[in-house]
Amino acid sequence: MSTTKRPSSSGERRRFDPAFKREAVELGRRIGIVQAAKDLGLSESGLRDWTKTVDRRGGDAFLPISQRADVDAELRRLREENRVLKMEREILKKATAFFA
Numbered sequence: 001m002s003t004t005k006r007p008s009s010s011g012e013r014r015r016f017d018p019a020f021k022r023e024a025v026e027l028g029r030r031i032g033i034v035q036a037a038k039d040l041g042l043s044e045s046g047l048r049d050w051t052k053t054v055d056r057r058g059g060d061a062f063l064p065i066s067q068r069a070d071v072d073a074e075l076r077r078l079r080e081e082n083r084v085l086k087m088e089r090e091i092l093k094k095a096t097a098f099f100a
Contacts, residue, residue: 018061018062018063021050021061021062022054022061022062024036024040024042024047024050025047025050025051025054027039027040028047028050028051029051033047033048033051050062057070
């Protein structure tokens, strides 16, 4: 497991790469969250949060937003909705001009 750690004495938060988080969650499921958090030097609440994130999002849990499949699908849906709304607005503009 690899991790990107910053010195805790500087007051900055430690950052962990996605692979480390996934492996930590798997370890927590195998040996228990309390023991896994202790072994890895993590807080129990942090590991529980990571586990909940994996349960909600599955394999895309720790990917950047730009790489998540659900974001891509939502973007396509919103673009299509935007296209339809623009078309409806143009129709209403023409109807307003016609009846004015």
